[in-house]
Amino acid sequence: MAHQAHAMLYSVDPSPSPLTGAVAALLMTSGLAISMHFHTTTLMSLGLVLLLLTMYQSSRDIIREGTFQGHHTPPVQKGLRYGMILFITSEVFFFLGFFSAFYHSSLAPTPELGGCSPPTGITTLNPFEVPLLNTAVLLASGVTVTSAHHSIMEGQRKQAIQSLTLTILLGFYFTALQAMEYYEAPFTIADGVYGSTFFVATGFHGLHVIIGSTFFAICLLRQAQYHFTSDHHFGFEAAASYSHSCLMSYDSSFTSLFTDEAS
Amino acid sequence: MNRLLNLPVAAVRAFSSSSRTLKNKVPEAQKLFQEDNGLPVHIKGGTSDVLLYRATMLLTVAGTCYSIYWLLVASMPKKKQ
Numbered sequence: 001m002a003h004q005a006h007a008m009l010y011s012v013d014p015s016p017s018p019l020t021g022a023v024a025a026l027l028m029t030s031g032l033a034i035s036m037h038f039h040t041t042t043l044m045s046l047g048l049v050l051l052l053l054t055m056y057q058s059s060r061d062i063i064r065e066g067t068f069q070g071h072h073t074p075p076v077q078k079g080l081r082y083g084m085i086l087f088i089t090s091e092v093f094f095f096l097g098f099f100s101a102f103y104h105s106s107l108a109p110t111p112e113l114g115g116c117s118p119p120t121g122i123t124t125l126n127p128f129e130v131p132l133l134n135t136a137v138l139l140a141s142g143v144t145v146t147s148a149h150h151s152i153m154e155g156q157r158k159q160a161i162q163s164l165t166l167t168i169l170l171g172f173y174f175t176a177l178q179a180m181e182y183y184e185a186p187f188t189i190a191d192g193v194y195g196s197t198f199f200v201a202t203g204f205h206g207l208h209v210i211i212g213s214t215f216f217a218i219c220l221l222r223q224a225q226y227h228f229t230s231d232h233h234f235g236f237e238a239a240a241s242y243s244h245s246c247l248m249s250y251d252s253s254f255t256s257l258f259t260d261e262a263s
Numbered sequence: 264m265n266r267l268l269n270l271p272v273a274a275v276r277a278f279s280s281s282s283r284t285l286k287n288k289v290p291e292a293q294k295l296f297q298e299d300n301g302l303p304v305h306i307k308g309g310t311s312d313v314l315l316y317r318a319t320m321l322l323t324v325a326g327t328c329y330s331i332y333w334l335l336v337a338s339m340p341k342k343k344q
Contacts, residue, residue, distance in 0.1 A: 013303035016320060023323045030330045034337065043333060046326045053319045061304050067289065068296035069304070226287040 009079075010071045017058040024050035059218070063235075067227045077234055084238045088245045091208070095249045098204065102197040102257060113192065122194050123186040127258035130181050134174055135254050138209075138247045141170035145216075145240050152223065155230045164220045171213035171243075178206050198257055205250055212243035 031044025114120030
């Protein structure tokens with residue numbers, strides 16, 4: 001591989017990760033079905049372990065290809081950026097589906113719901129309590145991540161590490177607050193279409209915040225190990241774009257799912 | 264794997280006021296991974312890479328067989344009382 005002059009684009013080495021990742025997906029999905037019929041979670045757990053192994057090894061390999069082998073030339077980086085943008089766009093559409101479900105049921109509430117929205121019997125959460133705090137926490141993390149980005153671009157190593165750490169802590173704070181809200185909520189996922197749409201939408205959002213925090217934690221470790229330079233730190237930019245889009249989706253859900261009346 | 268085990272130590276040291284003490288090991292890593300030995304990137308780090316690869320592949324094959332086993336079990340008709 002070292003013989004080729006660094007061509008503008010590169011072909012990756014053969015890797016077991018696509019196979020192991022696909023098998024992980026097979027085991028998780030079939031394991032989920034088997035767990036429901038035969039009350040055993042072994043197959044699903046095996047799939048989860050394989051997923052984590054695949055995620056670790058494939059991201060380790062990408063870091064090796066980029067940071068250690070120098071393959072992430074500007075054209076390659078451009079491709080990576082396109083890839084991340086497309087992925088984030090697909091996530092946005094994923095969330096749009098759940099918002100559509102909420103609006104479908106809330107804008108024209110059926111007689112079974114009492115003909116009103118929120119439905120009869122549902123005690124909604126006060127949006128100006130924990131949900132507003134959560135919005136503030138996520139917005140604050142947007143500030144800290146921008147600060148981290150500028151610190152990286154300026155070559156300020158210590159400040160970048162501090163801002164990144166703060167960003168991750170804010171992400172954890174959000175998750176802790178949301179977990180408490182879930183525990184204290186006066187309605188459950190089983191409480192009709194309101195409960196279903198509320199918990200599925202906010203649940204997937206919360207999962208994405210956890211994913212974002214994890215992505216940033218990896219960026220923090222890489223920043224500490226001198227992987228990022230002031231003009232090449234795409235991994236960090238990908239994490240920041242992903243988290244910003246997550247923040248946007250929470251802002252939208254705040255204005256729709258949490259308010260007392262369907263807009 | 265060795266590098267992974269060093270990461271918590273590295274992370275803790277990074278937060279100390281003298282974060283300069285964490286040495287920049289990127290040039291060494293660049294030398295290791297650019298060595299002309301024909302190894303694919305997922306094995307090129309050394310023994311720990313090979314062990315992790317073998318463990319992962321073992322789980323992949325075993326897991327596939329296990330899921331086919333359950334497929335067969337689920338395909339069998341339920342015993343009537």
